[in-house]
Amino acid sequence: MTDAAEVVVVGGGPAGASAAYYLAMAGHDVLVVEKATFPRDKICGDGLTPRAVAELIRMGVDTTGWARNTGLRTYGGGHCVEVPWPELASMPNYGLAAPRETFDDVLIEKAKEAGARLEEGVTVTGPIRHERTGRVIGVTAKAGPGREPREYRAPFIIDAGGVSARLATTVGRQKAMNRPMGVAYRTYFQSPQAEDSMMESHLELWEGKPGASDLMPGYGWIFAVGDGLVNVGLGSLSSNAQPSGLDYRAMFANWMANVPAEWGFTEENQVGKLRGAALPMAFNRKPHYADGLLLVGDAGGMVSPFNGEGIAYALQSGRMAADSIGQALARPTVSSMDAAVSEYPRMIRDELGGYYSLGRIFATLIERPEIMHLCVKYGLPRPTLMRFVMKLLSDCYDRTGGDWMDRTIAALAKAVPKA
Structure with missing residues (x-):
């Protein structure tokens, strides 16, 4: 059996749901295939920073009743420091938390309300490639009680399959061992x-x-x-x-x-x-687009080396991928479509590449407990320094404008080579 769409999204987690939502809102036929059945649990990701909350606000997600947090309390070196989430132009001054079983279910329902189609209990087994060009034009899968073979075809395929990124791995996009x-x-x-x-x-x-x-x-x-x-x-x-x-x-x-x-x-x-x-972390799997296949969220290594945050970038990458695909689907030829979607890796790299490079330096410094101990012992008692560090580690700073801390972080992210 074969099903066709304009875009097939493999994985219904935050990155896949975000991409599906924005594509459906733009009027595109988008099909999400998910190996599990919602609601289903995922490990970690319950805590949402203000950057992630800003993405939920863009999607119009109803977060009524979710746990709200006002900042970060940090322990170390015999000290305890409380730092509230900063007041910024680009994101709210609060974080949220909800179990992933709830969070992912709410997001995929939002995508369905926008018009996205969802097929659950579908295990993707591999890519379908064009005989002559090698372009990914669909996926093979097993679905249903008898695990019948299925095919899903589309001009663009999104791998939102998380850390395993099995589809991306199958087409040869291996993780970089030198990334955090x-x-x-x-x-x-x-x-x-x-x-x-x-x-x-x-x-x-x-x-x-x-x-x-x-x-x-x-x-x-x-x-x-x-x-x-x-x-x-x-x-x-x-x-x-x-x-x-x-x-x-x-x-x-x-x-x-x-x-x-x-x-x-x-x-x-x-x-x-x-x-x-x-x-x-830090874009450990690339390219984020080639030959009809886009990588979003964890599949593209979009977790911050500073704090392990991945939800914000999953939602953001899904939004950016949807935008570039929408532009591409309005083009008349495959080459012009590819040119449009090639904007996606450039956009995500411009947005996060410098910040992730700073994170790689950070990871090298603090992976040793003795260095972390010295940083904590002498850094935590300094309130101004801790406010700066919190903005840096949580990615809660305005990319343009803002206070001197925002401008300093933005300048550092621009100064280093992009990941």
């Missing part, structure tokens, strides 16, 4: 911490009592997601994609054994298992 890679593990707890309006970041993780034991690599976080739940997790950052060899479950157990009892992070209060995922 993060790993994150998280679970949920019923906890009094769910009443806190600040996201927490723990920049030092100790095997035992803080200051009296060995410092573990990585960082931790705690934030409310609603209904009395908090997302609690830890992650590590490496300047390359080689396996870290860390035992994250043991690290998490050591951390939980030493948190204050009043937080309620006990086995009885835990909701769901501890689960982990890789975070592909």
Whole structure:
């Protein structure tokens, strides 16, 4: 069986839903194929920075009832510093949080309301390529109770399949081993911490009592997601994609054994298992467009090396991909269509390339716990420095205009070679 559309999107997560929404809003026939069935859970991504919230506002997503946070509380070096989200022209001064099971379902429903078609339970097995040119003109798949073979064809295919990017990998777009890679593990707890309006970041993780034991690599976080739940997790950052060899479950157990009892992070209060995922960073898979196939979100390595944020860039890349495809579909020839879509990798690189390059430098510096300890010990007590660092790490700065901090970050991002 064969189905045809103007655009086929492989993956219905935030990047795929964003692309589908904007394409459908422009009147295009867009088909999303998703291997799971909504609602379905994903690991990490529950916390939304103001940059991600700005993208949700563009889409008109109803976030009523979602947990709202007002800033970041950071622990480290014996210090605790609270920094509110900055007042900016380009994004709101608050973040949000919602479990991915809820978040992804809301986004794909938004795309469907705009006119996008969705087929669930579809496992894409490979690309369909034009015999002469090699252009990707569709995908093969298995779907339905009997896993019948299917084909989906379109002038443009979007790989929104996440970190595995199986479609992109099949056509030869391998990840770059010299780009940063993060790993994150998280679970949920019923906890009094769910009443806190600040996201927490723990920049030092100790095997035992803080200051009296060995410092573990990585960082931790705690934030409310609603209904009395908090997302609690830890992650590590490496300047390359080689396996870290860390035992994250043991690290998490050591951390939980030493948190204050009043937080309620006990086995009885835990909701769901501890689960982990890789975070592909700094454009670790390219090209983002070639031969009819576009990469968006995690499939294109669009996770920040500074903080592991991927949702904002998934939504943004979906929007930009949709815009360039819309321009292309109005062109009369394949070559002119390709010229239009070639704007997409240039747009995303101009927007994020310099910032991600700064993140690669950051990753190289702080992947060693002893360097992180020195930065935390001498940096956290300085409020002005911490406000600057928070803007940099969270990508909460105005690209044009803004205060001296915004202008400094923007200048640094322009000065370095783009990722």
